Amino acid sequence: MQQLCVLLCLALLCQQVPAFRWHLFPEKESEEPLETTPSPQARDFAFDLYRVLVETESGKNIFFSPLSISVSLGALSLGASSNTKREILEALGAGGQEGWEEQLHTNFQKLLQDLLQPRDNLQLNLGNGLFLDSRVPVLGPFLSALRTHYLVDTFPANFSDLEAAKRQINTYVEKETGGQITELVKDLQPLTAMVLVNYILFKAKWETRFNPQDTTQRDFHVTPETVVQVPMMQLENQFDYFLDRSLGCKVVRVPYKGGAHALLVLPNQGGLEHVESRLTRRTLQKWQKMFRKRPINLSLPKFSIDGSYELHNILPKLGVKEVFTSQANLSSITGRSNIFLSEMVHKAVGEVDESGTKAAAVTGMMFMFKSARMSSFQVEFNRPFIMAIVYNSTEILFLGRVYKP
Secondary structure: OOEEEEEEEEEEOOEEEEEEEEEEOOOOOOOOOOOOOEOOOOOOHHHHHHHHHHHHOOOOOEEEOHHHHHHHHHHHHOOOOHHHHHHHHHHHOEOOOOOHHHHHHHHHHHHHHHHOOOOOOEEEEEEEEEEEEOOOOOOHHHHHHHHHHHOEEEEEEOOOOHHHHHHHHHHHHHHHOOOOOOOOOOOOOOOEEEEEEEEEEEEEOEOOOOOHHHOEEEEEEOOOOOEEEEEEEEEEEEEEEEEEOOOOEEEEEEEEOOOEEEEEEEEOOOOHHHHHHHOOHHHHHHHHHHOEEEEEEEEEEOEEEEEEEEHHHHHHHHOOOHHHOOOOOOHHHHOOOOEEEEEEEEEEEEEEOOOEOHHHHHHHHHHHHHHOOOOOEEEEOOOOEEEEEEEOOOEEEEEEEEOOO
């Protein structure tokens, strides 16, 4: 038996990591590849996964990258066949329509190419590295598809020397994440045959910075009975704002320089579970259309957030089951169906503080005072809220719940 390992690392003003481990088992008869295909936008994968995490992480902060996990599953599907492939594709939005699988991979290819374009005032680096043991006969079409659609770079590795292979992978990860992740791989099992690393590094400045001198200690109501003191940032400015009465929440969009923004969702008192249970991609699209500029005195906690999830225990709740069992069919990787995915781990940490561009802060304040026709009103994120980091108003790079800063 051998093991295949896939590790994914991310960083957002922070860093973030998901990981797979694959095992080989005695070969079984291969099945015919499934022809069903998905659209990457057809299913609310981000919010489906968010709700499963909410169930398993009750009363805790949540932070993860839907983009990283979905891209990794898309790449994994290239090596899958039959029911194993169907489950992965359906989790990403498979509806069984002809051509959807190719559309999935093409859309991811275009998205990755777009995200890799250089931008002023925003650092967004991402990529994939595949570490291959020469003893494992990986099929050419699988490697070609990985390189074409997921921009994967390949590296030879000697998994007969586990310590050397671990150092090689960790050095790669540390370099690609700017030193923010220094020891992704803790250990490798003797049967490891392949490691796929996916990384995302995101750093951005607020379009209008928060003045650190305005940050003060304020109450944050974790529950009606539990109150903690947190450093609360303050900024009075024009923000996109929408009061969603049907959902019971206030939504504020705070822009970063370079095309990304933070979407901050403040549920009504006691309404967090109600909002979480009804969030969808369509909800975000509705908010984008309904936003109006308002003068707001925004209070937002300065916080660090992290999450660590064993996705091999979570994804089966979204229907991705077989790939983690001895019934897995990943025969498109090596031509044999004796591989299964035994572990997939996702880790993330993020930081939110006052940092921003000084010139943009001055411009923003001047615009507010010139155009405001009514006095500012207070929006204070002093109880559990939801935060998404969104690029170009459509792609959710990171999604989380700040339960206790």
